[in-house]
Amino acid sequence: MTATTAPLTRTPAxxxxxxxxxxxxxxxxxxxxxxxxxxxAVTQLPFVATLVISFFDWNALYPKARRFTGxxxxxxxxxxxxxxxxxxTTVLLTAAVVxxxxxxxxxxxxxxxxRFRGRGIVRTLLIAPFLVVPVAAALLxxxxxxxxxxxxxxxxxxxxxxxxxxxxxRTPLLAVEVSLVWQWTPFMMLILLAGLQxxxxxxxxxxxxxxxxxxxxxxxxxxxxxxxxxxxxxLLGSVYIVQNFDAVFTITSGGLGTANLPYTVYQxxxxxxxxxxxxxxxxxVVIGSLVIATFALRVVSSLFRExxxxx
Amino acid sequence: xxAVRRRVPGLLAWFAxxxxxxxxxxxxxxxxxxxxxxxxxxxxxxxxxxxDGYREFFxxxxxxxxxxxxxxxxxxxxxxxxxxxxxxxxxAYALSxxxxxxxxxxxxxxxxxKMLPAVAGLLPxxxxxxxxxxxxxxxxxxxxxxxxxxxxxxxxxQSFLAxxxxxxxxxxxxxxxxxxxxxTRxxxxxALPGIAATALICFIFSWNELLFARVxxxxxxxxxxxxxxxxxxxxxxxLAKVCAASLVISLPVLAAxxxxxxxxxxxxxxxxxx
Numbered sequence: 385m386t387a388t389t390a391p392l393t394r395t396p397a398x399x400x401x402x403x404x405x406x407x408x409x410x411x412x413x414x415x416x417x418x419x420x421x422x423x424x425a426v427t428q429l430p431f432v433a434t435l436v437i438s439f440f441d442w443n444a445l446y447p448k449a450r451r452f453t454g455x456x457x458x459x460x461x462x463x464x465x466x467x468x469x470x471x472x473t474t475v476l477l478t479a480a481v482v483x484x485x486x487x488x489x490x491x492x493x494x495x496x497x498x499r500f501r502g503r504g505i506v507r508t509l510l511i512a513p514f515l516v517v518p519v520a521a522a523l524l525x526x527x528x529x530x531x532x533x534x535x536x537x538x539x540x541x542x543x544x545x546x547x548x549x550x551x552x553x554r555t556p557l558l559a560v561e562v563s564l565v566w567q568w569t570p571f572m573m574l575i576l577l578a579g580l581q582x583x584x585x586x587x588x589x590x591x592x593x594x595x596x597x598x599x600x601x602x603x604x605x606x607x608x609x610x611x612x613x614x615x616x617x618x619l620l621g622s623v624y625i626v627q628n629f630d631a632v633f634t635i636t637s638g639g640l641g642t643a644n645l646p647y648t649v650y651q652x653x654x655x656x657x658x659x660x661x662x663x664x665x666x667x668x669v670v671i672g673s674l675v676i677a678t679f680a681l682r683v684v685s686s687l688f689r690e691x692x693x694x695x
Numbered sequence: 696x697x698a699v700r701r702r703v704p705g706l707l708a709w710f711a712x713x714x715x716x717x718x719x720x721x722x723x724x725x726x727x728x729x730x731x732x733x734x735x736x737x738x739x740x741x742x743x744x745x746x747d748g749y750r751e752f753f754x755x756x757x758x759x760x761x762x763x764x765x766x767x768x769x770x771x772x773x774x775x776x777x778x779x780x781x782x783x784x785x786x787a788y789a790l791s792x793x794x795x796x797x798x799x800x801x802x803x804x805x806x807x808x809k810m811l812p813a814v815a816g817l818l819p820x821x822x823x824x825x826x827x828x829x830x831x832x833x834x835x836x837x838x839x840x841x842x843x844x845x846x847x848x849x850x851x852x853q854s855f856l857a858x859x860x861x862x863x864x865x866x867x868x869x870x871x872x873x874x875x876x877x878x879t880r881x882x883x884x885x886a887l888p889g890i891a892a893t894a895l896i897c898f899i900f901s902w903n904e905l906l907f908a909r910v911x912x913x914x915x916x917x918x919x920x921x922x923x924x925x926x927x928x929x930x931x932x933x934l935a936k937v938c939a940a941s942l943v944i945s946l947p948v949l950a951a952x953x954x955x956x957x958x959x960x961x962x963x964x965x966x967x968x969x
Contacts, residue, residue: 409795409796412789412793412794412795413789413795414785414789415785415786415788415789416785416786416789416790416795416801418782418785418786419782419783419785419786419805419845419849420786420801420804422782422841422842422845423805423808423842423845423846426838426839426841426842427808427811427816427842428808429819430815430816430819430820430823431811431815431816431819433816433818433819433822434815434816434818434819437818437819491711492708492711494704495704495705495707495708495711496708498704498705498708500702500704500705500708500709501705502705502709503705503708505712506708506709506711506712507712508953508956509712509713509715509716510711510712510715510716511952511953511956511959512715512716512719512949513715513716513718513719514952515899515945515948515949515952515953516719516941516945516948516949517902517903517919517920517923517941517944517945517948518903518905518920519903519905519920519923519924520920520923520940520941520942520944520945521941523923523927523937523941524718524719524722524937524938524941525718527927527933527934527937528718528721528722528725528934528937528938529718529721533734533736534733534734534735534736534738534934536718536721536738538736539735539736539737539738540738542736542737543737548736566715566718569715570715571963574959574960574963575960575963575964575968577960578960578964578968579968613968616964616968620963620964623809623810626812627812627813627814629814629905629906630905630906630920633905633924634924645814646812646814646906649814649815649817650814650817650906650910653817653818653821654910659818659822662817662818663818666812666814666815666816666817666818667815669812669814669815670811670812670815673810673811673812674810676810677807677810677811680810681803681806681807681810684806684964685799685803687968688799
């Protein structure tokens with residue numbers, strides 16, 4: 385990650401009339417500054433504030449009673465059964481949705497990678513779920529599909545004489561997960577399809593000539609090539625799904641043991657007015673995401689460097 | 696036999712496409728049904744079509760009109776997207792065409808801010824807004840959505856600007872073209888499709904956002920997703936109305952998404968996949 389990777393150093397046209405080096409360096413940096421300053425002010429400062437608040441016992445309804453408590457909020461968050469449960473829920477929700485949509489996305493990408501009649505239309509049909517506003521998608525699943533009396537799922541099940549379960553109260557977390565998998569599979573499919581299409585066709589031809597079957601080609605050539613695309617999909621998906629609020633908020637309102645960390649932060653601040661606790665929970669979300677993010681950044685950076693060196 | 700086997704993957708793909716699209720198709724059909732026909736078991740596939748759901752959504756029966764919320768969403772999404780472009784374009788320029796030293800480090804700093812969960816900054820932003828009298832103000836959302844999309848935009852734009860061949864820019868400079876001319880006549884035509892796709896993706900993310908809008912707005916600055924969550928309060932049947940509402944609110948995103956379809960992957964993978 386050094387400046388030597390920069391491929392775009394150019395030869396100055398009129399060196400003699402150039403202003404001194406330091407001025408020139410600042411002139412190069414200047415276009416960058418507004419974006420940097422804006423970003424630091426709007427995203428980094430609030431986080432520092434969150435960190436500070438997380439060390440205070442501070443209920444918004446009793447602002448006078450605010451006092452420094454050190455790590456007490458963290459102790460409370462980590463020992464509170466509900467909060468610990470929401471940490472677990474977040475992990476479960478994220479892992480289940482990412483894995484399921486990754487596998488489904490891979491199958492769909494493999495199908496779409498072949499030529500067949502109407503491929504463009506099928507691609508469009510498959511992308512559509514990702515382009516429904518998340519709240520609308522959550523409402524659609526909750527009221528139109530899952531509803532035990534007149535939802536489409538039970539309606540279809542009726543035709544074959546199947547059971548008529550109340551999906552959300554019977555398997556609440558699964559209900560949230562299925563709706564998210566429906567929305568995120570297209571995302572994974574798009575990334576993996578791009579990966580499939582960047583395969584070395586000559587190598588595959590050569591393997592075929594040497595007598596390799598479809599399955600061998602898939603295991604020994606396609607999967608290794610896709611590895612980093614799978615990683616990228618998994619990590620970016622995790623970054624987004626760890627933060628999911630819309631589906632949990634809409635489908636179960638965090639009830640029935642489906643409250644994840646973002647919902648818990650929202651709730652402890654919105655309903656319980658516990659600023660200190662909400663902040664401590666927020667900091668924990670950040671630490672969790674940083675672990676994922678470190679890996680994500682590494683994957684993005686390796687793909688990125690490959691692009692730069694190829695250019 | 697072989698011909699049949701060759702057609703199996705295509706048929707499977709069609710089947711998957713239809714299964715994934717079914718909820719949306721059903722939502723569209725239900726939105727044109729009367730409330731009574733929308734709530735039947737077994738489902739009424741062939742019930743008479745009506746625009747009642749849409750009429751009710753648009754405030755037909757004395758309900759709240761969605762227009763202020765839609766207008767707020769439009770302002771928040773369009774204004775933040777413009778602001779993002781204004782900030783990201785020069786930054787991307789300084790990271791690709793005339794790169795600063797250690798430009799990859801700067802690029803990764805931008806990305807790392809995107810990895811911080813937004814919910815962690817919610818409380819300070821709320822407290823700040825409350826003290827500054829900015830609660831229920833759409834411009835606060837504009838600023839927040841700008842910061843939310845800026846890293847993505849810088850990454851995407853960087854990758855699009857880097858595609859402009861250096862030789863072409865050099866040639867124009869040698870011919871005596873000044874910087875503004877180079878930017879508008881040489882760089883812009885090549886990078887424009889990418890810039891448009893970036894704008895569409897930023898628009899989608901701003902339009903979809905719920906958490907901040909829900910916490911920071913009230914009656915005046917309420918956005919469309921917030922309107923949608925407050926929609927189901929009354930008793931009685933509301934399926935057709937919800938379907939109509941969901942569809943109307945999703946239309947801009949569907950349109951923007953399909954318009955940006957070719958560059959969607961590059962944007963969503965932050966330029967890592969082309």
